[in-house]
Amino acid sequence: MENICPAIFLTFGLRSTTSSVISILFQVLLSFSPITIASSYAAADLKVVDFEGLEKYLEQYEDRTVVINFWATWCLPCVKELPYFEQVTSTYHEDEVVVVLVSLDFSKQVDTKLKPFLKKHNLQSEVVLLDDPDQNSWIDKVDPKWSGAIPITLIKKGDRKAFYERTFHSFEELNTLIQSFLNT
């Protein structure tokens, strides 16, 4: 050991040792960062889909109750009610109830607004970015009653579906509606 260390110093000099220390530190930091990101489900796994992709994505949950909320970071009433959807996610086992937050954030603001928002609020519910500009072609497919204003919420289980163009003011308010799906 005593022989090797001075040899390294002699060979690479002080400067390169410093830079290799920095690079090691950097790698250590990098190896930690996925863990940090993974604590927020959404930022790490943000899926970007068009409407067809969204429909396909939701197919995996046909066997359980799924709560779908259309929202955006720029929509204040949407942001205000997010905690109640988060509480649904933490209350139920994912085999029973799944929350999917469908973001209508602008594609240009995914990195500047949406992802930082997801990290900051450490959202645990699934988040999918719906990037499909031809809105007139798919709004009625979400629900013919939908005017296009957000937020909206859908609760679905198999063929049963309820549509709400409104905001929720408490977890209980939302949970009562979910319960009616679970009890049948």
Add this chain to the structure above:
Amino acid sequence: MNRLMSSKSGLLMSTLGILGLILFFAFTEPVDTGYKVGDVTADFNLQNAVDDSWVSLNSLGEVKGYIIAFTCNTCPYAVMYEDRLIALHNKYAPQGYPVVAINPNDPEAKPGDGFADMKKRAAEKKFPFKYLFDAGQKVYPQFGATRTPHIYLLDNDRVVRYIGAIDNNAQDASAANEHYLSSAIEALKKGEDPNPDFTKAVGCSIKVKS
């Protein structure tokens, strides 16, 4: 016996009444009211943030129609369409179809959408069209507007001929390949019915005090 019966039926009635009330509130959803294509709209009189004047449709004089645009300062979707509204007005007002913008939001529920804010935005963007304030929120429910932006194209008899979006790409004007509103105006100019006469788009909900 009769008294017993009546008190029983009274109890039944009040129970039913309470049940009815519960059901009423449980199923109260936004009611689908407001103008449909073909309806004649009532006129209104609202203050213009551009010059403080009071504007009614009648006061606009001889026109061929009106492009009523429910829009506001604060909604990102509304903001993305500001330049397109300006361009539409500059193109179609000389042809008899002026843009009449109306901000339907309650500024108490949505700071930034008050009359003073509207004046500021109108000046910044040099709005060439009227930018009216639906103070007291009486006008937008008549129309049945639910979001910003939300367009109602009227003909010169104030009959609704088209309701919906301006085009099919909010985020990128140059990528829009369906210009619903322009097409609807062109149809009116030719004496035809717009097709489609109704489209939908994502927008911000109209803000009311809760």
